[in-house]
Amino acid sequence: MSDTHAESVAFVRESVIPPAPPPARETGAVRWLRENLFATWFNAILTLVALYVLWVLLSGLVPWVVNGTWQGSSLAECREILQGNGGGCFSVLRERWPQLLFGFQYPDYLRWRPVLAFFLLFVAVPPALFIMFLPRWTLIVTAIYPFLAYWLIWGGTILTPLFAALGFLAGYLAFSIVERRGFVLGLAAGLLAAVAVWWFGGLLAGEFPRFARLEAVVSRAMGGFMLNLILGIVCVSLSLPFGILLALGRQSRLPVVKGFCVVFIEFVRGVPLITLLFVANVVLAFFLPPDANFDLILRVIIMITLFASAYIAEVIRGGLAALPKGQYEAADSLGLDYAQAMRLIILPQALKISIPGIVNVAVGLFKDTTLVSVISMFDLVGMIRGPILASTAWAGIYWELWAAACIMFFTVCYGISQYSQWLERQLHTDHR
Amino acid sequence: MTTLSDPPRADGFRLSLLVRDKRYRSYTFQAIALIALILFFGWLASNAIRNPVLRQAGIDFGFLADPAGYDINQQPIPYTSQSSHLRAAFIGAINTLIVAFLACATATVLGVIAGVLRLSNNWIVRKLMAIYVEMFRNIPVLIWILIIFTISANVFPQPSAFRGDNPEASPIFGVAAITNRGFYLPRPYFTNGIGAVADEVPADAAAPVAQEVASNANWLIVLAVLVTSFFAVRAVNAWATKRQNATGVRPTTLWVNLGLWFVPIVVTLVILGLRWEVPELRGFNFQGGILARNSLIALWFALSVYTGAFIAENVRAGILAISRGQTEAAAALGLRPGRVMSLVVLPQALRIIIPPLISQYLNITKNTSLAIAVGYMDLTGTLGGITLNQTGRALECILLLMAFYLVFSLVISAVMNAYNASVALKER
Numbered sequence: 001m002s003d004t005h006a007e008s009v010a011f012v013r014e015s016v017i018p019p020a021p022p023p024a025r026e027t028g029a030v031r032w033l034r035e036n037l038f039a040t041w042f043n044a045i046l047t048l049v050a051l052y053v054l055w056v057l058l059s060g061l062v063p064w065v066v067n068g069t070w071q072g073s074s075l076a077e078c079r080e081i082l083q084g085n086g087g088g089c090f091s092v093l094r095e096r097w098p099q100l101l102f103g104f105q106y107p108d109y110l111r112w113r114p115v116l117a118f119f120l121l122f123v124a125v126p127p128a129l130f131i132m133f134l135p136r137w138t139l140i141v142t143a144i145y146p147f148l149a150y151w152l153i154w155g156g157t158i159l160t161p162l163f164a165a166l167g168f169l170a171g172y173l174a175f176s177i178v179e180r181r182g183f184v185l186g187l188a189a190g191l192l193a194a195v196a197v198w199w200f201g202g203l204l205a206g207e208f209p210r211f212a213r214l215e216a217v218v219s220r221a222m223g224g225f226m227l228n229l230i231l232g233i234v235c236v237s238l239s240l241p242f243g244i245l246l247a248l249g250r251q252s253r254l255p256v257v258k259g260f261c262v263v264f265i266e267f268v269r270g271v272p273l274i275t276l277l278f279v280a281n282v283v284l285a286f287f288l289p290p291d292a293n294f295d296l297i298l299r300v301i302i303m304i305t306l307f308a309s310a311y312i313a314e315v316i317r318g319g320l321a322a323l324p325k326g327q328y329e330a331a332d333s334l335g336l337d338y339a340q341a342m343r344l345i346i347l348p349q350a351l352k353i354s355i356p357g358i359v360n361v362a363v364g365l366f367k368d369t370t371l372v373s374v375i376s377m378f379d380l381v382g383m384i385r386g387p388i389l390a391s392t393a394w395a396g397i398y399w400e401l402w403a404a405a406c407i408m409f410f411t412v413c414y415g416i417s418q419y420s421q422w423l424e425r426q427l428h429t430d431h432r
Numbered sequence: 433m434t435t436l437s438d439p440p441r442a443d444g445f446r447l448s449l450l451v452r453d454k455r456y457r458s459y460t461f462q463a464i465a466l467i468a469l470i471l472f473f474g475w476l477a478s479n480a481i482r483n484p485v486l487r488q489a490g491i492d493f494g495f496l497a498d499p500a501g502y503d504i505n506q507q508p509i510p511y512t513s514q515s516s517h518l519r520a521a522f523i524g525a526i527n528t529l530i531v532a533f534l535a536c537a538t539a540t541v542l543g544v545i546a547g548v549l550r551l552s553n554n555w556i557v558r559k560l561m562a563i564y565v566e567m568f569r570n571i572p573v574l575i576w577i578l579i580i581f582t583i584s585a586n587v588f589p590q591p592s593a594f595r596g597d598n599p600e601a602s603p604i605f606g607v608a609a610i611t612n613r614g615f616y617l618p619r620p621y622f623t624n625g626i627g628a629v630a631d632e633v634p635a636d637a638a639a640p641v642a643q644e645v646a647s648n649a650n651w652l653i654v655l656a657v658l659v660t661s662f663f664a665v666r667a668v669n670a671w672a673t674k675r676q677n678a679t680g681v682r683p684t685t686l687w688v689n690l691g692l693w694f695v696p697i698v699v700t701l702v703i704l705g706l707r708w709e710v711p712e713l714r715g716f717n718f719q720g721g722i723l724a725r726n727s728l729i730a731l732w733f734a735l736s737v738y739t740g741a742f743i744a745e746n747v748r749a750g751i752l753a754i755s756r757g758q759t760e761a762a763a764a765l766g767l768r769p770g771r772v773m774s775l776v777v778l779p780q781a782l783r784i785i786i787p788p789l790i791s792q793y794l795n796i797t798k799n800t801s802l803a804i805a806v807g808y809m810d811l812t813g814t815l816g817g818i819t820l821n822q823t824g825r826a827l828e829c830i831l832l833l834m835a836f837y838l839v840f841s842l843v844i845s846a847v848m849n850a851y852n853a854s855v856a857l858k859e860r
Contacts, residue, residue, distance in 0.1 A: 035553070036553065036554065036555035036556075037554060037555060037556060039553055039554075043552075043553060043554050046549075046552070046554050046557050047554055047556055047557070050554070050556045050557050050560050051556065053560065054556075054560070253458070254458050254461060254462045254465070255462070256462040256465050256466050256469075257461070257462065257465050260465070260469060266842075267838065269841075270837060270838040270841040270842060271798070271834045271837045271838055271841075272798035272799070272801040272812075272837055273798075274801045274802065274804070274812060275801065275812070275816065275830060275833050275834050275837065278816060278820075278826075278830050278833070279830055282820070282826040282830070283826050283827050283830055285483075286479070286480045286483045286485070286486050286827060287476040287477075287479050287480050287483075288479055289479055290479070290482060290483055290484065363570070367570075367571070367572035367573070368572070370572040370574045370575065371574060371802070373574070373805075374574075374802075374804055374805055381572070381574055381575060381578070385578065398579075398582045398586065402575065402578070402579050402582070405575055406571050406575060406579075409570065409571050409572055409575065410567070410570045410571055413569075413570035413571070414566060414570045417569075417570070
């Protein structure tokens, strides 16, 4: 058919036209601007509004930061230096930095200890976080760290944390020896061995309180951002095992266990953390032995741990429910008993699914540690609201302090959530 | 020929079966768990019984009837310092609900807008929304509450700034004033209608002369009219759908609907004689109108923007979860982008968004207890704060406090779960 055209059409092009460059408005920055900022008139308005918002924010923020001063030891001196040029008075941060970090009661000359503990954190945590790149034995560092950090921050004889650690070790050894005769027996043996070591250690530490001793610091002296970090890290780590147990209990077929777990989880999730902190502050003492000495920070740790474990339990329950039923049936058909099936088949997969949720809970919990300022503990927020804003030198200064608090929390929380997203990609090993 | 294993003998129940046999083992475990629980709670109870403080005071809720003796700065219902602790707690509960309701509403609006804008084609808007979400999600809500409280107490003008011939600040449209004590807003009241306000002695002499003001019960009439309009509009829409199904053309219902919404309510308000009490500067402060204290404003605003960031993420996830094929199919049918969103994407995304939204509402309700940090008198401030400190009845106060939040959370989640079940996909 096409050859008929040769006569009927006046002109037929026989060579290819060389490709022309795209029109100027369809290339480079112009095209990007057109597509991303001014695609429609509505979009253009949005862009202008956004630019205006950005201008307002930056025109306030930039002079504040650039003109700010780090000199001076009181607000009055600071204002003198600034001469009303709109700069921030960051000298409060320089002067009160140790208080923001450690509170106002931690002895000056001992501050190197929490600092050391903080930097050791960066040695101890990577083995747990980057387990897929590092050899497994590095986990030993992570395992030792809590006891070392306790010794550094609280001081006292090294025997206390040493035997606490030895207790766990003895418990683990006893468990792994007896376990082949049954999981429950192994658990009992492990518990027994651990308690025996702890009891012995308690006696020994009472006998030699000066052995390898660092100067002891009372719990009341903990404060500042250090308190937030301590509460966050301790409570999240403690609540993980409890959360797993609660989640398994809620899935259990045993009505008594299941009922208790459901009531506990729903109760804790139904009340605000602040009421639990009130409990720690004023009520919990009624229910503990009158002669026992539970200080406030310990009571707060107990309540925050209970709080977090309920939330973590719900996250893990989601992970358990998301596993295909075939996994449970496969474990049963292999003849594994409940403990084996859970440890070898179910929990590794369920925990993997739950990691993002657990990290969310951890970030939320870390943010919630600021609530302890309400029950007059001097964490970062408590320090700012209390001693610093109430001091004569710095009364009337807000933005610099709140900005510092925001930056500190943002750094930690954003870092954790970025890690969680990275880990999620790493663990995405299934084919979806 | 058959080598069947021996059938289990039904005879002799031995004690060892309690540990070895799967059928009985669960009873053993439960018995152990039960005994452990009873022992644990018994231990707690015995400690409480032996506690010297508790032994002396006992557990007694009688203090709730005693006069509270303190003042509450936001009173949705009448209250004096001679009213009982129970009434103070009740006012606290209402204040909790007020701020929770306000914050839920604004957080939803903010969250939906931010979530949709984060998916916008506009690069700069997308980035701004990402900054907003990350900033508010990663900084504790307590810090946000305190920051916004600081702003409202230190940046907004004092009432005295409104005075003089050439004031530094002037009321918005002449009726509402933003001051460092809070927002003064006009207060609506009725001059015509059922009931009458009891002749209350004005709190101070400067208050406006008491007029013949109808009681607040008239708001019920307004509410009834609105509900009637709502059902009338629904009936019109159902009729329109029926016509559309029969003829293929949807009759225009916009004007009818607008009329049904606005005409009855306007007529009702005119008949009832709606008037506005405008706040006026008298002496050192504004008088009249409604004062939304800056504690309420800070709490409301901070909870809204904080939770709005979380809701934005839920909305974004919900919209992203709708597969692209749905959008493309809708576009292929010739729907415009707006209708693609409202008819195809949003109804499906809503199913994914609602469950996390419920838990965000519950979070807001629980986070209102941070009111105590800025002195807003919610339940935690009255019952868990001043009442507890005055009476020393810690156990009773905190039990009641927890019971309130618990019941409220359970009720909200029950209601929202019922709603969720009604919009969820009906599967076999």
